Amino acid sequence: MDKRLRSLALLRCFEASARLQSYSAAAEELAITQAAVSQQIRNLEEQLAVQLFAREGRKMRLTKAGLTLFAGVTEAFATLSAAFNGIQTEPVAGVLTVTASPSFCSRWLVPRLWKFSALHPDIVVRALASPQYEELRNSDIDVAIRQGDNFITKVHQEVLLVDPVFPVCSPQIVQQVKLSSPHCICDMQLVEAINPGLFSWRNWFAKAQVEMQPGKLSWIEVTTWEMGINAVLSGHGICLSAVCMVQDMLDNGMLVKPFNIQIEPGLKFSLLFDEESPRIARIQVFKEWLKSQLITDVA
Known part of the structure; x- marks a missing residue:
């Protein structure tokens, strides 16, 4: 040599x-x-x-x-x-590891994965629920779906969805409280995520032009969107939610949207992946399915 x-x-x-x-x-x-x-x-x-x-x-x-x-x-x-x-570079067939926030993973992604498997039986999706961002390069994770759109990372990122946020509650609560106007929500138990950021009841009340009286309000704080949804399903007050988290429950009548007042632009969800990944062919197939599924949901 x-x-x-x-x-x-x-x-x-x-x-x-x-x-x-x-x-x-x-x-x-x-x-x-x-x-x-x-x-x-x-x-x-x-x-x-x-x-x-x-x-x-x-x-x-x-x-x-x-x-x-x-x-x-x-x-x-x-x-x-x-x-x-x-x-x-690996073939399309194989295992694909996807991570998402616990609420998005359990409320949107996992319930729809059977559709992906039906279309692509040769790809096995491993879904991981995780609240924090993981480094995708040189790791076993192929795709991350994360809330936000401005991640400090060298991997590819693109916005998948911008979802409006609005109040939801059980139909029984609507009958009991008789929600004739947004002001009536002040008499209900408010369920809110800890550190809600822009998607807080304070911001929603400002959007609805309703004056808050913090000393007279009843609150429950939860750590995830899903916990808030579960609380109102059990009849405990009213919570704010993005469409993707509750669309199926609105469709089947388990939850109702009492008012059309929404916080917009709403929750942003981004797709992140390493374009140099050896599993890029598999990632692209999953990416296209995600986009088509989101379009179907909106339609």
Whole structure:
């Protein structure tokens, strides 16, 4: 074997510096110091006994030898990447691990997964309920569905759904309290998630132009949307919910929406995945199904 091929780490540093035309930019991409980049380039030049870069002011210009090596290294790295993809990319069939918040997972995703399985029996979906964001790169998790749309991450993210938020309660409560106007809600037990953010009763009352009197209100605080829904199903007051969490219950009459006053824009749900994942073919199939299912739900 050509002994010069033992210097792949140096060649990687050279390729980044030549492509970005900057030692500092190469250092940032490679997560090392600029001094380390400079040293590695010097080491490579000493091994090859040629000058690869010439300094022009603050810029580094490739020499003729550097241009020749850069062309060869670029082609070689592209060939290696193609080979890696060829052996690492998995087929569509297999296991797909999806994580979502506990409420979205149990109220929307899991009840519909049988439809995905019917269409794609060769893909086994493993659904994980988790309240926090997990790093998707270099992990066993393929897809994350998370509330929000501005995650600090290098993986692909796109908004799946923007869902309005409104009050829901049991039909029995509506008959008992006689909810003739939004003001009547002040006489009910209010169920609210801890740290509700924009989707609080305070914001809904402002939207409904109803003055809150905190000292006279009765509250229950819960940790998840699903817990709030379960509370009102049991006849305990009224809660705020997004459409995706309760659409089936509204359709079958288990819950009612007493007023059309909504907090909008509502809950945002985003889809996140690593575009370089070896399971990308499987991820794309699941992504397309998700989008089609959401369109069906809205229709």
